[in-house]
Amino acid sequence: MDTIFESMNKPSLYTVLSPALLHLYDVNNTLVVVIDVLRATSTIATDLYNGAKEVIPVDSVQRCIQLGKELACVTAGERDGQIAPGLQYGNSSFEYPREFIEGKTLVLTTTNGTRLLHMALSKGATEIVTGSFLNLSAVCDHLKEVNKNVILACAGWKDRVNMEDTMFAGAVVSMVEEYFTINCDSSRIAETLYKKGRTDMYEFMKKNDASHYHRLTNFGLERDIRHCLTADLANVLPEYVNGKLLLRR
């Protein structure tokens, strides 16, 4: 078997640990997985899993309020762990059960994730999906099928690398690596982190003083963290199309 030939025919996979590093990679014609585990992309997966019509990500509270009025839809977003003034709901998956969100449009303000979506789009990504542990298998299944170059793009926190987004990228790498050529140290670093932490990611984050563990715990959101670190609880694939996140069919 000619493994070199095989390897050359596989699409590439790269992990980008911060939005501030995205410019180093060729985004053109790639599939970009936007990752913001705590909590934007977890909430997005939950909303669509529970039947929301669509989620419109915006980058400011002001824009969220404005669109909420124009579209007469649900608005959501937090600042410092509280529902932002002028908005109706927060960033917790628990706020969006099917009884509430089914059939509705949600406008969600998320600073790190939305900016990254727009960056990926402006750099020529042909397909953008969102990833979180809640929809880990849906993301991996799609990546295995799609035969495209892939970028796993971590939103991080204000451009700093964070633990949970890196772990999620590592989880994906560990599950799809046979299908890709991976010449990317960041991917292997992420994979090593995930394999070390996977048996209890909550405890791993706690033990390692992860910044978002502390930040969200200070807001009393331990339950949210645990939920967002659980695989496949909202196993759908949100796809970004014309400014909206929709269930990919």
Place this chain on the structure above:
Amino acid sequence: MDTIFESMNKPSLYTVLSPALLHLYDVNNTLVVVIDVLRATSTIATDLYNGAKEVIPVDSVQRCIQLGKELACVTAGERDGQIAPGLQYGNSSFEYPREFIEGKTLVLTTTNGTRLLHMALSKGATEIVTGSFLNLSAVCDHLKEVNKNVILACAGWKDRVNMEDTMFAGAVVSMVEEYFTINCDSSRIAETLYKKGRTDMYEFMKKNDASHYHRLTNFGLERDIRHCLTADLANVLPEYVNGKLLLRR
């Protein structure tokens, strides 16, 4: 014992995984450890350990040739694994035994490392030293004594995160963590990587397809990689003072 009070009195430590992320951190009044394991900061440690008078890092071959003429000193640098045209020596520690380099000035061109040194300086670092596994203990001993905020700055490769610089940062974190307040996911990611790889870092890099493992192996430099991953073979502390790297006394 008041651990919160204790923690507040400790200086901070951050790891910056790529020069493209340095702007996110407050470099002012910090001690910056510049890390470029394969091979700039390994060669620098070796040169000074073997008695070189000083190492002048420059960012281009042209500038290296020019300074070499002006100062009538040894010039060194590689491009694509070969001694760069117009220069005399390469980036391998093995080229600089004491018999050759003692008492001499070396001008070394190193793209990633030199740029990072200049960035740290321009952002107000009060002290800049260079780190590599060859001088791991010297770096850690200094950090334990100095009682300053510290940034471990990885040079990476053309701003991409790389495995060996991240592992070195992780080694430092694991050895000095009691002396610092570390609210930094990158530091914990680096530490996890190091702890996973430390029993045989060469094999770990090989197994994980590290980009520099492949790059240097293609140039026939396996021996250099193994050497640069060995602790304390040139255990001195190079300090950057007025454009020159000198032995810190």
